[in-house]
Amino acid sequence: MTILLTILHILVCIALIAIVLLQSGKGAEMGASFGAGGSQSVFGAGGGTTFLSKLTTGAAIIFMLTSLTLAYLSGQSETSSIMPKGTVAPSPRKTAAPPTTQPTGTPQAPVQSTPTPQPSQRSSESAPQTK
Template sequence: MSTILIALHVIVCIALIIIVLLQMGKGAEAGASFGAGASNTVFGASGGGSFMGKVTAGAAVIFMLTSLSLAYFYGSPSSQSVMPSSVAAPAAETPAPVPAAPAAEEEKK
């Protein structure tokens, strides 16, 4: 179940990014470079503004529903915890050996 939700969520995320980038605005966005300027004849006299707005709203609703369902699914108490139930006691520390001073070099000077 979670694999299907994650796959749907990723697909909707990518679709939402593409839909937002293809929308026509006041300036020349990415939609103008891909030929979205000619969408007025395809979608009728009102243009593609209302159509793209409805598609964006639909994708946003699906995105929010998948986000909430994934949060509920992974936030349930039946899911496994990242933390272990018991923590092992730390090992006894042994002191590090102290290096000997180079006495032979000092005697030569």
């Protein structure tokens, strides 16, 4: 369906470009009114303007409808899954609680730890050394 609409869209786009290029500009009627011949000779003296404008309107309507339809169809997700629709995915296992953090209102200074001397070191420092 999408491929058919895309092909139709491209064909209408090319036709719309050709139809617009076939139309004469606004200044062409001025030359025809003063006797410059050949204006709209393919479609007659006055019939070409209405024919081309109706053709342009029809091509523009088809172009807009195919554009909207293709945009709608591209928004539809056609994902296929190997999982049946009735199954439910298993829930993840609960992990350990996250570490607690300090409240963020007051900044805290980093705690500096000072090494405490071991008992054997204290006795050797306090005792007088004799030589």
